[in-house]
Amino acid sequence: MEYAAVDVARAQFAVTTIFHMLWPLLSIGLSLLMVVMEVLWLRTGDEMYYRQVRFWSILFILTFGIGVASGVPLEFQFGTNWSRFSAATGNIVGNLLAFEASMSFALEAAFLAVFIFGWNRVSRRMHLFSNIMVAFGASLSAFWIMAANSWMQTPAGVSLEGGKIAITNYLQATFNPDLPIAFTHIWVASIETTLFFVGGICAWYILRNRNVGFFLKAFKIMVIIGIVVAPLQIFLGDASGLTVIKHQPAKAAAMEAHWVTNPPDTSASWVLVAQPDQKAQDNSWEVKIPYMLSIVSTHSVKGQVIGLKDFPVNDQPPVAPPFYAFRIMVLLGFVMLFLVLWALWQWYRKKLRVESAPKHRIFWNFWLYAIPAGFLATECGWIVREVGRQPWLVYGILRTTEGVSPVSTATAATSLSLFIVIYVLLLGLFIYFTRRILEKGPDLTSPLPTYRKLDSTGGN
Amino acid sequence: MGAFLPLLWYFLLVVTMTLFITLDGADLGIGVLSLNAGESRRSTMLVAIGPLWYANETWLVVGGATLFGAFPLAYGVILSSLYIPAMMLLFGLVFRAVSIEFRGHSEHKRLWGIAFGIGCLLAIAGQGFIFGGLFSNLKIEGGSFVGGPWDWLNLGSVIIAMGVLAAYAMMGAAHLVRKTEGAVQIQNRRLLLGSASIALASFVAVIAMMLLAYTPLSLIWSRPPQVYFVPLFLLVVLFAFIMLLISSRDEKSDRAPYIWAIVVFLGIAAATIGGIFPYFIPFSLSIAQAASPQASLVFMLFGAGIILPIIIVYNMYVHGVFAGKVYGDEAEDQY
Numbered sequence: 001m002e003y004a005a006v007d008v009a010r011a012q013f014a015v016t017t018i019f020h021m022l023w024p025l026l027s028i029g030l031s032l033l034m035v036v037m038e039v040l041w042l043r044t045g046d047e048m049y050y051r052q053v054r055f056w057s058i059l060f061i062l063t064f065g066i067g068v069a070s071g072v073p074l075e076f077q078f079g080t081n082w083s084r085f086s087a088a089t090g091n092i093v094g095n096l097l098a099f100e101a102s103m104s105f106a107l108e109a110a111f112l113a114v115f116i117f118g119w120n121r122v123s124r125r126m127h128l129f130s131n132i133m134v135a136f137g138a139s140l141s142a143f144w145i146m147a148a149n150s151w152m153q154t155p156a157g158v159s160l161e162g163g164k165i166a167i168t169n170y171l172q173a174t175f176n177p178d179l180p181i182a183f184t185h186i187w188v189a190s191i192e193t194t195l196f197f198v199g200g201i202c203a204w205y206i207l208r209n210r211n212v213g214f215f216l217k218a219f220k221i222m223v224i225i226g227i228v229v230a231p232l233q234i235f236l237g238d239a240s241g242l243t244v245i246k247h248q249p250a251k252a253a254a255m256e257a258h259w260v261t262n263p264p265d266t267s268a269s270w271v272l273v274a275q276p277d278q279k280a281q282d283n284s285w286e287v288k289i290p291y292m293l294s295i296v297s298t299h300s301v302k303g304q305v306i307g308l309k310d311f312p313v314n315d316q317p318p319v320a321p322p323f324y325a326f327r328i329m330v331l332l333g334f335v336m337l338f339l340v341l342w343a344l345w346q347w348y349r350k351k352l353r354v355e356s357a358p359k360h361r362i363f364w365n366f367w368l369y370a371i372p373a374g375f376l377a378t379e380c381g382w383i384v385r386e387v388g389r390q391p392w393l394v395y396g397i398l399r400t401t402e403g404v405s406p407v408s409t410a411t412a413a414t415s416l417s418l419f420i421v422i423y424v425l426l427l428g429l430f431i432y433f434t435r436r437i438l439e440k441g442p443d444l445t446s447p448l449p450t451y452r453k454l455d456s457t458g459g460n
Numbered sequence: 461m462g463a464f465l466p467l468l469w470y471f472l473l474v475v476t477m478t479l480f481i482t483l484d485g486a487d488l489g490i491g492v493l494s495l496n497a498g499e500s501r502r503s504t505m506l507v508a509i510g511p512l513w514y515a516n517e518t519w520l521v522v523g524g525a526t527l528f529g530a531f532p533l534a535y536g537v538i539l540s541s542l543y544i545p546a547m548m549l550l551f552g553l554v555f556r557a558v559s560i561e562f563r564g565h566s567e568h569k570r571l572w573g574i575a576f577g578i579g580c581l582l583a584i585a586g587q588g589f590i591f592g593g594l595f596s597n598l599k600i601e602g603g604s605f606v607g608g609p610w611d612w613l614n615l616g617s618v619i620i621a622m623g624v625l626a627a628y629a630m631m632g633a634a635h636l637v638r639k640t641e642g643a644v645q646i647q648n649r650r651l652l653l654g655s656a657s658i659a660l661a662s663f664v665a666v667i668a669m670m671l672l673a674y675t676p677l678s679l680i681w682s683r684p685p686q687v688y689f690v691p692l693f694l695l696v697v698l699f700a701f702i703m704l705l706i707s708s709r710d711e712k713s714d715r716a717p718y719i720w721a722i723v724v725f726l727g728i729a730a731a732t733i734g735g736i737f738p739y740f741i742p743f744s745l746s747i748a749q750a751a752s753p754q755a756s757l758v759f760m761l762f763g764a765g766i767i768l769p770i771i772i773v774y775n776m777y778v779h780g781v782f783a784g785k786v787y788g789d790e791a792e793d794q795y
Contacts, residue, residue, distance in 0.1 A: 062561060069557035070516065073550045075524050080546050087603060091756035092534020094525065099763040101525035106518040106771045110778045113511035121781050169760040310522030405540035411609045415547045422551070426558060433565045 005409045006401050009081040014386075015229075016073055019423040022375055023067030023210075028187065029214040030060040030140060031166065034115075036221070038131050042124060050216060052132075054406025055442040056198070059434065061116055068109070070423070075101075081412060085393055085403030092158075093146050093148050096102050096174065100144035108137025112167035119449035125285060127451070141225035142190065143183050150178035150226065152394050153385070154247045165397060173327020174196045176190060176420050185236045192229050192336060199372030203364040204438060205278050211442055213354045223347060236334050238296075245305070248395055250315060251388035253308035255322040256293060261307040268293035268305040273327070276319040281309050315391065322388040325380035332377035335387055339370055461548040465758065466751035469620060470740075474733055476526055480519035480600045481587075481729070482631065482722060486601035487513045489632020491556060491580025492625070493673065494573065506560065508639040510782050513560070515775055517553070522764075522771070529760050534750035538792025542593040542612050549586025555579025581625075589622035592617025595670070600744040616659045616669055627725060635770075636719035638714055641785055649708045652717055654707075656724065658684055660701050663728055667694075681735060689734045694750060697727035721778035 034053050041049035075097065078086045086094065111133035114122060118130065158165060167173050199222045202215040245252040253259070257276045262268040270292030274283040295302040308316055342363065345350055351360055358364075380448030391393055393403045487509045494505045527535045539546050556579035564574035593612030598605065599625035633652035637645055671681070680686050700723035738744045740750045751757065 042753050054759040062565070064562035065557050068517070069554045072517075072521060072524075072553050075521060075528075076546060076550060078528060079524075079535045080543050081540070083540035084604070086528060086536035087533045091752040094527075094532050094535065094752070094758060095760045095763065096529075098522070098525040098529040101518070101522040102767040102771060105521055106515075106767075109514040109518045110771075110775050111779055112514055114781055117511040118781055157629055166753070167756065168624030170755065257575030293554055355718060405536070405543075405603055407540055407543050408609060411543055415543075418547075418551065422554065428555075429558070429562060433562060436565060445556070 005407065005412060006404045008409055008412040008416055009404050010400065012081060012412060012419060013077060015416065015419050015423065016070065017382070017386075018075060018379055019419075019427070020067065020070040020074055022427075023063045023070065023380060024138070024142065025190045025193040025375065026063040026197060027060065027067050028135075028138045028190035029130075029197070030063065031138045031199065033192065033194065034060060035135045035220075038128055041202055042128060042454045048214065048217065049444055049445055050448060051214070056115060058260070058437055059135075060434065061112075062309070062430065062437075064112065066426060069426075073419070079220060079405075080415075081405050081407060082393075082403050083405040085398065086347070087405070088165050088398060089152075089163075089394060092151055092170070092173050092174075095170075096144050096151070098146040100141050100148075103204055104137045104140035104144060106137075108134050110143065113383070120452055122451070123228075124451050127449075141188060142187055146183040146186060147176075148176050149385075150182045151176050153182070153389060154178040154243075154267060154395055155394050160271070160397070160398065177247055181220050181236065181240050185233070185240050185381075186378070188233045188236055189374065191225065193378060195226050195229060195372050196336060196367075198222055198369050198373045199226075199446050201438065203367040205441075207364045207368065208362065212357055214442060214444075216352055216354060216357055219343075219354065220347065223290075223343045226336075227344065230333075230337040230340045234337065237330065237333060241297065244442055248389065249306040250311045250385075251317060251322065253311075253320045254317045254388050255308055255326040255384050256297075257286070257319055258293060258305060258400045259283070259307045259309050259322045261310055262294070262304055264304060267291040267301055268297070270296060271323075274323070276323055278316070278319055278328075281313075287302055316458065317388050317390040322384045325383040325387075329377045329380035329384065332373050336370070336373055336377070339366060343367070394433055394436075463748065463755070465754055465761075466530075466747050467767075469526070469751065469757055470747050472528050472768060473523060473530065474729075476519055476523040476728065478729055480523055481628075482725060483519060483637065484513065485628045485725070486631040487516055487754070488556070488584050488633040488746070489581040489628035489630065489655075490636060491577050491632070492584060493749070495577035495581070495634050495635070499570055499573070499644055504571075504640065505636065506563070506573070506576070506646060508636055509560075512779060512782060513556075515778055517557075518771075520553075522768075524730050526760075527763065528755060529764070530752055531740065531747075531750040532752055534579070534745055537598075537603070537605055537745065538741065541600070542590050544609055545586045545589035545593055545612055547586070549583050549590065552579050552583030552586055552641035552744070553579070554582055557789045577779060583585075583626050584628050585621060586715055587776040588621025589613070589617055591624060592620035594741055598646060598741060600741065602769055616666070616673070617660055617670065622657055623666060624657050625727070626658035626662055630659050630721055637662055637708065639785055645714075649717070652708045652721070653705065656701065656721065657724035659724070659728075660697075663697070663710070686735060690731055693727050693734065699726055699732065700724045700727055707774065 020268070021389065033109070034057055037056065038051040039051050040046070041053060042098040078093070078097075114130035115127065115134050119127060151173055154177045155173070156176035157167055157169035158172075199219055202219040202222070205211050205215040206219075244255075257271045257274045258268065259282055267290065269288040269290045271283065272287045272289055274286035277284045289389050291301055293305050294301055294439070297303060297305045341353075346360065346363055351363075352356065389400050391401070393400045469579075488510050490505050494502045497505060518645035524535075555575055559572045559576035559579055563569055563576065566572055573722055584663075587750050589612055596612050596614055596617055598611060630652060635647040637652055640648060681690055700720050702719060706721035707713045707720055710716070738747050739745065740747050749780060752760075
């Protein structure tokens with residue numbers, strides 16, 4: 001009975017985080033894009049940049065709203081469904097979440113009001129400042145959330161005193177080994193995901209021969225950012241993998257379906273695709289590339305890579321989810337790089353011109369259908385990260401089964417079902433309303449902001 | 461130093477939660493009041509909430525995280541034992557947030573307006589029952605909840621929840637009086653009087669029930685400091701209520717009703733918190749028992765504690781940017 005309750009709690013956390021994750025990706029990326037656009041507007045005076053800020057911020061506020069709506073249940077879910085975990089680790093995880101709430105979320109939420117609604121109420125400088133605060137708040141939020149999650153992956157600054165988790169060094173715990181790469185990787189993922197979201201929307205318009213100049217401009221900015229971000233993310237992925245191998249060898253083995261440690265002075269093969277069989281502690285079938293695992297994992301041909309069988313069965317994560325998710329994520333990472341390179345090539349071949357761009361339908365369709373790429377890659381990455389950490393909540397210290405609340409399975413199953421229904425509905429509504437926003441198109445005619453300073457009566 | 465930090469954090473938590481229920485309580489209250497309004501009045505009401513509800517909701521986020529970090533045992537016990545009301549609050553807030561967003565983009569403004577109102581109602585009900593549930597003598601053993609999923613539902617918590625609903629409606633109406641004019645404002649004044657009276661009546665009923673049914677509470681209240689403190693605050697509440705009655709009928713005072721509503725609200729909150737001190741969860745978990753270790757509280761003070769005044773300052777600035785009366789569909793131009 002206890003076992004079943006844990007599974008429901010896990011499923012609920014998975015559903016709520018997978019849904020929530022979609023929105024901060026866009027909040028972080030779009031908020032940065034809007035700073036870029038507003039700076040360009042203020043520096044060049046080109047009205048088109050102002051229209052870009054206004055247009056993309058409509059999508060921004062929509063995603064921000066759903067992000068907040070889905071984020072609050074996460075914050076409180078540690079208490080409702082993981083009360084034992086909360087009691088045991090609150091003094092570090094709760095701390096870091098409090099930093100997130102007070103340092104970043106509060107900042108973002110307050111200045112959002114000025115940024116979205118205050119165009120005619122504050123000065124130029126104040127408005128840009130508000131924009132920057134929103135972007136800063138969004139990115140800083142990611143930092144603190146990743147700090148909390150990273151501590152669960154590589155719990156530093158900790159000692160077990162009488163079965164209780166005691167934090168001996170708060171700075172070490174916060175700036176634990178996993179944090180730098182984890183934060184950077186998700187932050188760049190936000191930028192890359194937004195890039196393809198925006199790029200895909202540009203493609204949508206160009207395919208319909210609407211506002212071609214407007215969206216080509218945005219698209220080119222995406223390509224420039226993409227030249228940096230797409231290869232960078234692959235590099236960061238590699239660095240991420242190295243961290244996992246060093247600090248979470250069981251997860252590393254599971255995500256590669258690598259069962260047997262290769263003896264010294266031999267190489268480990270990389271399993272490209274396989275059917276893992278956890279009971280048999282082997283793969284039913286596999287396609288392998290010799291030497292590659294040693295090379296990828298240790299950057300040397302004869303590097304030793306620990307196999308999953310080195311760990312007791314009770315300490316092993318499930319293999320299939322992290323294994324497949326990892327492959328999908330990596331594949332998508334390379335697909336996104338390819339699309340950026342293709343766009344660069346089109347640009348070089350002068351095919352991104354207002355007159356001729358809509359003709360290249362295959363190219364734009366690829367970008368249009370690539371909209372989900374970053375989202376899917378990120379969710380897969382999280383599946384690797386979190387499922388690969390099982391059976392631990394805090395790696396090596398607290399098991400998932402030990403952290404769950406004494407809430408009945410029936411109660412938890414009810415809330416889980418409600419979350420699923422409501423979130424599916426919300427996702428559908430988001431797509432519906434985004435379509436409406438796109439159909440309506442950018443507003444190119446309403447008056448420019450009047451930028452008034454706050455006077456004593458306020459108001460309009 | 462031993463007892464100081466938990467008390468300091470308790471105080472900070474109370475401040476945060478009070479800011480939440482005062483600021484966002486008004487927003488939620490307006491949402492509930494809007495259920496009974498026609499479409500154009502509803503639009504005005506939603507504009508009166510304005511773009512500030514995100515900032516106001518952040519106090520809940522800050523408060524919840526503060527509870528988690530400074531009093532993790534209480535955080536876990538309260539939320540897991542009051543699971544159903546907690547879910548009501550969470551789902552209510554989800555509905556509230558998305559409804560106000562989607563309404564701006566949709567042709568079906570009435571539908572989303574009602575969804576917004578229902579979301580607010582659900583969120584208030586959740587808070588009311590969490591609050592009421594805390595006074596339901598929850599079965600806690602060895603730092604864990606050992607009761608059932610419906611323990612929070614009883615006559616006392618129902619009355620408390622109704623009182624909370626009335627109190628939020630009162631805050632909402634007071635906020636509307638401040639932000640509107642003319643005939644709309646007169647209607648809001650009437651709403652203010654009505655909801656304030658219900659709130660006070662519930663409060664009195666609850667106190668009577670508590671004193672009669674709750675021996676531990678009457679024991680605490682008959683000893684210092686509560687024996688001075690609680691009646692004092694009850695007098696403050698009564699005085700503020702009378703002032704609220706007077707100012708809401710005075711056509712010239714726009715701000716005064718809001719101020720008095722806040723005083724009534726804070727007076728009730730102070731009487732309650734002071735009334736159960738030093739317990740966190742009456743009467744099974746004390747503040748000291750629930751607190752994180754000292755080192756954690758110090759660490760949190762640097763990261764979160766010193767930030768709180770800064771948040772208050774920039775929130776005051778943002779409120780200032782949006783001060784003043786609202787007329788109809790002012791905010792619609794954003795979409």
